[in-house]
Amino acid sequence: ADALISTGLADLGYVYVNIDDCWSTATRNSKGQLVPDPKTFPSGIKALADYIHGKGLKLGIYSDAGIFTCQVRPGSLYHENDDAELFASWGVDYLKYDNCFNLGIKPEDRYPPMRDALNATERTIFYSLCEWGVDDPALWADKVGNSWRTTDDINDSWASMTTIADLNDKWAAYA
Structure with missing residues (x-):
């Protein structure tokens, strides 16, 4: 937060x-x-959110539409309502919702429950779907989230960047 302010990025x-x-x-x-x-x-996440909000910025947090996160921390699958309420109580403004340990359940079935839970909190939380483009999110995700991933992770190489750009050609009509 301090760096966003001091560098002028904010x-x-x-x-x-x-x-x-x-x-x-x-x-x-x-x-x-x-x-x-x-x-x-x-000091907890609420204190961090308060600090960030005090700078005029917003706090984003990560969870997963599976039983675990990608690094095997607790996921939010089947805990959507409780987790959304917790995030809202902390003052979270953005949720990145990943796709690991998903029990083979289609993204179209796993992502809407968190959307509904976030909406029920009455706090505006930007909802970013991170399902890696597995089930063509450009065809369904606009009804579920505010943004969505269309590919797997990017790496720190030019080849990775150009590959991901090429993989996104098919989505130009949806941009």
Whole structure:
């Protein structure tokens, strides 16, 4: 957050500070809630959100439409309502929702429950679907989320960038 401000990036429209996988502990608490890793976030996520909001920026968080995240932390599949309420109570503004450990359930069936749970919180939370383009999200995801991935992860190479650009040619009509 501080770097977005000090470098002028916030003035250019960069407003989200997003936390990716591994922000939580390896298990849920006795109430079934996700728990921020106390070593990484000793004051919790709400305090972080308050700090970021105080800078005029927004906080994003990561979860997964599977039983685990990609790094084997608790996922949100079958916990959508509780997790959405928790994210809203913390002041989260953005959710990246990944596609690991999904039990073979189609994305079109796994992603809408979190959409509905987020909408029920009455907090505006940008919903980013990260299903890697597996089931052609350009054909269905606009009814579910605010944005969606169309390919697998990008790597730090020119070949990776050009490959992903080439893979997206088929989606030009939907842009």
